Amino acid sequence: MTIDWSHFTPWMSLAGGLLIGVAAALLVLLNGRIAGISGIVGGLLMPRRGEIVWRLAFAAGLFAAPLVMRLAGQSITP
Secondary structure, eight states, X not given: OOOOTTSOOHHHHHHHHHHHHXXXXXXXXXXXXXXXXXXXXHHHHSOOTTTHHHHHHHHHHHHHHHHHHHHTTOOSOO
């Protein structure tokens, strides 16, 4: 295995990993829920009262993040 050093971005990767970790930790601490996409989307298919808003926000964020990056002029492909 070789590393493509011209596209290697350790600080951006670290920042992204930290953001994911902090978001997952906050979801557990504040809601008592685990940030797993299959469970979150599964909860949308069989919604319970009071849980649909945060699940929709999480799923919308997954789709919105690449669109926002694209609008900001950043490439989403390597």
